[in-house]
Amino acid sequence: MKRRDVLALGTMAALLPFGIRASHGQAMAKEIRMMTWGGSWLDIFRPVAQAFEKDTGTRVEFVVQSGSGDGLNKIKAQRANPQIDVWTSIASTVEAATKDDLLARLDPAKIPQIARMPREFVKPTGVSIWLSPRGIFYRKDLVPFEPKTWEDLWDPRLKDKVGVTLALDRGSFLIVAALLNGGNEHKIDAGFEKVKSLKPNIHAVYTTDPESIKLLETGEVGVVAWGALPNVYRHLGPDSKYAFVMPKPRFLADIPVSIVKGRGAAEQAAAEKFVDYMLRPEYQTIMASIAGTVPANPAAQIPDKLKSIVPSLPITDVYSVDWPYVNSQFSTWEDRWAREVQMRQ
Secondary structure (H helix, E strand, O other): OOHHHHHHHHHHHHHOOOOOEOOOOOEOOOEEEEEEEOOHHHHHHHHHHHHHHHHHOOEEEEEEEOOHHHHHHHHHHOOOOOOOOEEEOOHHHHHHHHHOOOEOOOOOOOOHHHHHOOHHHEEOOEEEEEEEEEEEEEEOOOOOOOOOOHHHHHOHHHOOOEEEOOOOOOOHHHHHHHHHOOOEOOEOHHHHHHHHOOHHHEEEEOOOHHHHHHHHHHOOOOEEEEEEHHHOHHHOOOOOOEEEEOOOOEEEEEEEEEEEOOOOHHHHHHHHHHHHHHHOHHHHHHHHHHHOOEEOOOOOOOOHHHHOOOOOOOOOOEOOOOHHHHHHHHHHHHHHHHHHHHOOO
16 A cells, blocks of 8 residues: 555544544534525535535535525524524524524634625625525416516506515515505505505415415416515526516515524534535536526626526615514514405405
């Protein structure tokens, strides 16, 4: 046996009891758990997870959440014994989880790619992995015209054809309705008035991304009033029956990745290394190409297909939601929505 082979075996033997070491010297766990959305969302993260395992020896196991609110509830329930290492969610749930002291602070010294990120995409407990266009989905074969504006949802030709939501993105569609009616998240009465006037067109209320797509695929609704582009991106194209439009006021959701607080040092070291992988330009481009999202790292390439679907990049006229305020009011909105919107009269 050659000397270099003996040395290599000795090095591997030294690593086996403790796991691979991260660049900052901490031993890395052999497996970490990442909680994210299910279905096609898992296809977005698999290439990064596979490359990470090949390079480091650490496996990424996926845990599915039905939505960011569901993920937040799971992390809360596991507070005494955390089971998740890495979590993808939305800005509002990261803000809520941070307030509840559930997330670890991100250390740029251990996640070097953070230095490449625009400052607005880096928060103490979350860093953006992409920006996700929000808008209207519809079926061309079920809708008698091409919706182009939010106001088109109120068109009488869409009677009993529209699906709406309060749950997704924590009331964002209600905020859109308020903006159309002279209000905003701080003046939400205008939103409830506007949504109530939509009732003749509302056929269903959905609470998760998969539910919204199922309603559209089965033809139970012709229009999904609020949704994330990644949910239908793979179905879009010149010959597709599906379409997406991103009307003004535009919403571009900041999708952060966080590290859950309270896991072991080896798990945290592996989680930090994996987050750094997710921020690398090459993996940002891969994820964006699969998902239909705008990479958060400016060094990453933007997919050509995306350029043909959303407004010209960069998208500057994006509405900024006051998420701390929304979080403080959301349970009240839920109760009112149940009474005034979902209850049939």
